[in-house]
Amino acid sequence: MSVDDAETLPERPRRRRTPKPHAAGVKAVAAAAGVSLGTVSNVLNRPEVVSPLTRAKVESAMASLGFVRNESARQLRAGSSRILAYLMLDAGNPFFTDVAKGVEEAAQAAGLSVFLCTSSEDADREAAYLDLLEQQRVQGILITPIDQNSSRLRKLPSRGTPVVVVDRALDEAEHCSVAVNDILGGELAISHLLELGHERIAYVGGPNTIGQVVDRREGARRALRTAGKPAADLIELTTGALTVAEGRGAGQRLAGLPADRRPTAAFCANDLLALGLLQQCVSLGLRVPEDLAIVGYDDIEFAEAAAVPLTSVRQPRQLLGRTAAELLLDESSNPDHEHQRVTFTPELVVRTSTRGTL
């Protein structure tokens, strides 16, 4: 058709994609309030510099348009995020949620928000979350790593995302870390059992890729050596994870041994294992602590409320989280920050599961 001949127009009005996914932006607010774009931004970010009258106009325009600030755009331009992330090993373990509580406390005090992520002890998920968080340009990452010498983890700080390692002590060349002295914790547990006269002692924990599992075992061995016994005396039961279910499995294995070869005491790498172990032993007819003394680790809230209140190695969980967050904040705000490794000291809490009813 001849109508097409009108194509001589220098500029056809190239119609672009018009998704209009969300709602009004600063531009619309500015128009509605009869002010400039920059003023709206000032109302948002530096309300004190704009006159009360203008501010009121802008605020009412925002309210009536249902304006929601686009954080992506803000962050893209301003270059900073008000979010910090804690990548936990396992949200089902009260230990980590207590740490998280400490983190949130410190973050809130500094006006930041916290996103929690869980790797569920899966290295791939951990890696995926690290990538995601780095791409999000979060202000910093707190992590209890599965794989503590992951190259991904080491590279993060050099690219601008501060990392603080929680509950592990790494070389502090790259990042700060907060931890509890797990070797000492293991020693405390085993010396306690040795003092009670136990000779056949089991260590229940695994997998060995988890640093805590290794360190607590190492502490256990040291305590044996200190008492003049060969470290090989420690009977090791390796589990696939630090969960109640795995604890039950270990209980099954223990209870199946003939009484003269069965350990008289078990030190578990955490309370979940200990609770599972306890439950299974009791239900299979072993008496605790008469037939088997049990020591847990972490002293979570439920350890105290267990069938037989658990002797456990207590860690300052919230303090751990709070300190970690504070280190992170320091790293991202203080220009002459220096990495440090903070180590807390664990404490043995003796209850019925080892001491009996005395």
Added chain:
Amino acid sequence: MSVDDAETLPERPRRRRTPKPHAAGVKAVAAAAGVSLGTVSNVLNRPEVVSPLTRAKVESAMASLGFVRNESARQLRAGSSRILAYLMLDAGNPFFTDVAKGVEEAAQAAGLSVFLCTSSEDADREAAYLDLLEQQRVQGILITPIDQNSSRLRKLPSRGTPVVVVDRALDEAEHCSVAVNDILGGELAISHLLELGHERIAYVGGPNTIGQVVDRREGARRALRTAGKPAADLIELTTGALTVAEGRGAGQRLAGLPADRRPTAAFCANDLLALGLLQQCVSLGLRVPEDLAIVGYDDIEFAEAAAVPLTSVRQPRQLLGRTAAELLLDESSNPDHEHQRVTFTPELVVRTSTRGTL
């Protein structure tokens, strides 16, 4: 100096702020690989359209420059986020972390990531997180709300952020919801106690701003009425939160009553309360279930492992989370999505805390 006279230049090179906070962007990668900007983007988003050779060049440039995609910019332009958030009431309660596990399962299957947030039963924090998440333009929000008729919550979907309410049944005009029938759960618990012959039954729960607390009590009352008793027979102990500590407090109050007025059974609004109650009662010399039968709610892992294994009303926790996430995904991808309310049925698990050792 006369040199200054050269100011006739039409454009002075206005030097802007150059913070260079992070690292190399697509532009740098493109330059290093000797390709255009668009090609780099294609490698990132549609690798199949770029020739293997070019792709390899780009990928190696990325690796050597340590390129990290800027998610803010991506999201700003592309308009979509690959993240979904679950705003929980309390991360310390295993019930919610189990729900979270279900959510993550479903999200992972759909290629999304999950950020967890906790309001810690604080309405201000809930509001702050909702604002934050909306500003982040997350793909959608799963929430167990404190304040279920918050206007904030109602406005979210109309502005483009889908919301699914978890563990509460709201009017489905605005959003989908998944819940367990809490009224039925309350009935199950109380009918069980009535069958066992209990006459003075306490309900332990609070605060009354929490819907579950109210519904479970309502169920309890219904069961009484069904049995031909006045609902006012229910002895109510209001707590400040659903925690072990509050449960202990309730135990203190209960144990303080003279035996002839003290309830012979207590139904707790959740297992944490029940565990606290149990522990306190036992330590104050009350026998469970002989002096006081206890029924919990949720059937968390620790209920089974308690001093006296707890009778509890079980909820399909992971299923709850998975279903909620699936509804959310449907809402944000399926154009003719319809809001629905999914209700699951709870199940009474009878254990020693009510049935005794028989």
Added chain:
DNA sequence: TTATCTGGATGAAAGGTTTCAACAGCGTCC
């Protein structure tokens, strides 16, 4: 040989915010 097609690469525009140098009024001071 020329016209047509195709797989790949290109480059400019767009997305919503913050930033900051410049500017407009207006009252003060000499």
Added chain:
DNA sequence: GGACGCTGTTGAAACCTTTCATCCAGATAA
């Protein structure tokens, strides 16, 4: 009455990516 400050406001640039219409070169068909 002109120079000067001070307060508030403005407008354009910049942040980094994705998108998409266009372009190019080489292959195939006519």
